[in-house]
Amino acid sequence: MGSHEHSRNHSGPEPLAARVQRMTGLNPACCYQCGKCSAGCPMAAETTLRPHDVMRLVARDRLDKLADADGLWLCLTCETCTSRCPNGCDPARTMDALREIFATGKDGKPPKAISAFHKSFLAQVRAHGRLFEMGLIMSYKLGGGPMFADVTTTPSVLARGKLGLAPHNVKGLDEVRRIFDACAAVAAEEEGR
């Protein structure tokens, strides 16, 4: 049975709707629950929580239910939902904010493999200023990704020269790292709240 507190209890933690509004500048209460976003979502058939479900759960302060949502992580960020919304809600941006919240790990964690992929991806960009595929594959699989998935395709990909064995760094790698540092500072500030 879904028993939960009222969403705006001033003595308790900041309600999710307010938190998302602070992060996005958007008001989750604007959602009509008309479902037009989910009707256009290309991933709707693949997920249990569709964009309008996510909007409703944010408005109702249901972080617990959202934590288990695969939809947030399967979202392609195609923004069809946002462009269809009749009341100016931005489900894509809202889901972005939710991913940011969950990425901190304090309110539930993203699925292990997805988290491993994101972390590996960003680590590669930070290290080289661009994606180094081989490095991504290694770190993703060691970090929790499926160890033997796609292994059989490796020889043919290597044979066609699609997978470099050595990384190439971009020019201005320092500047890329400065972006990462700035983001880390914002994240730390968020952490302090």
Add this chain to the structure above:
Amino acid sequence: MARIGVFVCHCGENIGRTVDCHAVAEGCKDVPGVVHSVDYKYMCSDPGQQMVKKAIEEKGLTGVVVAACSPHMHEKTFRRAAAGAGLNAFLCEMANVREHCSWIHEDREKATVKAIDITRTIIEKVKHNVPLSTIRIPVTRRALVIGGGIAGIQAALDIADGGREVILVEKGPSIGGHMSQLSETFPTLDCSQCILTPRMVEVYQHPRIKLYAYSEVESVEGYIGNFKVTVRRKARSVDEEKCNGCGACTQVCPNKKIPSEFDCGLGKRTAIYVPFPQAVPNLPTVDRNKCLLFMNRAKGRPDTCKKCAEACEKGAIDFDQQDRLITEDVGAIVVATGYQLYTIGKDQPKDNLKGYGEYGYGTIPDVIDGLQFERLASASGPTSGKILRPSDGKVPKRIVFLQCIGSRDPQKGMEYCSKICCMYVAKHTMLYHHKVHDGVATVFYMDIRAAGKGYEEFSRRAIEEEGAQYIRGRVSRMWREGDVIKILGFDTLEGEPIEMDADMVVLATAMRPQPGIDVLAQKLSVSYDQHGFINEAHPKLRPVETNTAGIYVAGACQAPRDIPDAVAMASATASKVLGLFANEMLEREPTVARVDEGTCAGCFHCERVCAYGAVEHKDIKDRAGNVVRVIAYVNPGVCQGCGTCEATCPSKSVELQGFTDEQIWSEIQALGV
């Protein structure tokens, strides 16, 4: 010998496409009595009408048949044309070959034959038509308005401003109605009393409005333009002439703990009381059921308490005052008796209303209804506008509103939507949010119905800007644990049950007509639906008229209405009344029933079936003045020409002018069946 002219209209292509109009005109030439038969493209056009007039003059026609559209469309047009040529208008009839023939058939040959048949029936009827003249009835140009709420106030002011006298009858001690109890009004949140009380004063001071407050309509006789109304002026036990409204009497009354009707039981009043400070008229009333003196008198004991009379410097208190019956002549009546709310208690006024045991039948003190919340939120209310719950006077931090209580519930209440609740609940959440900043307002709703200017924006404002939590679904059960109300509901958007604690719950209960509306409707001979709402004559085209001529309806006694609706309806009735009063005499179609005095046996079956109360008793006297027979008489002012009496009369003594048995029989004979 009849000399009938037949005029067949093509109606452009409307008739001409499927009916050979020329063949119809030719086909009617052989009918005995027809001396002229022609067809034309547009008979209703000026040249068409000229053809009719010319034929009447040149051929000396004694009857005209226009085979064209429905009489609803152009009967008046052609009757006017016929009258213009010197023929009695009622000798002109229409044969409907459009709606009844061309529009509904495809086979041209068969349709033409049918059109000829239709025209021939009317030719035979017209042969038996007799000249009739319009009925002229004198009009008493004064109006009665029943009900002193916002609808009645508006109707009275508009009629009076239009130059006619108005009698305004209000059941309660003051006019103002439910609107005077409201805090703020949607969708603008302007203060209800601030916009209402000037109107109330205007009514009181208007030279053409006679206000009978604390009065009820006792009986109504007569018909449009000529009603005779008896009003019961209930005894206030206060002399209206002497009282100066100082209020000294209410200060000294020892019985101070009577639940105030105006505050919906949340406040207290005395036995002699003024319902609220802005009451109009500002006169106290003794509640004889609660006054110690009258309670003693009822038990046969001597008078004890006379404190109010002793305090009155004017000597205005009159314990021996009696009800007075006053008779007024009026020409039109506006019914504006308003609404009551579905009660949340166990005792329901009707057997088919069961009440809500699952919500505790109103036994939980902090479960109130919408009007009670209005009183809590109102600056003039028992808490001076502070939202305090009735049980312990604490500020509720968690307030829950339940919509559709008694509405949209054929099982326990009414199947209709009460229309105003979605809006006033949105308003309540805002008022609450403005007064209790750290509180949470939650609403359980089925749909948000916000159709009205600025209404959708208003309800979205409650949700998007004022933090109201809207949960789609109904509540299954409520119970009390300690001072907390436990709520078990369902969230259909999330698809799961929901359990919630609340400090106070407000039920948006259904709007129902005032008790006693059925009795009043019977007095007025107006029809009402199964809920008691007064029926309008036509739901779209005659929305403020009743099925009884001269009686109009405004506001929430016709259906659930909000203030703008009620005011618009009231102004509409006023325009209808002023239109009626524009002439000294009222002209009516002579298609009314006539009783054959020679054959009427006085069985009065006709009286029992007449929906309009048009049948009266008439004494037939001999030369010495003794009543020898009592027969039926149809009042032409009241008769609506429906013909039910004609069909019912066992001795065939009633005939509807223009639709006599002879005429109908001739029509049937013409078909040769």
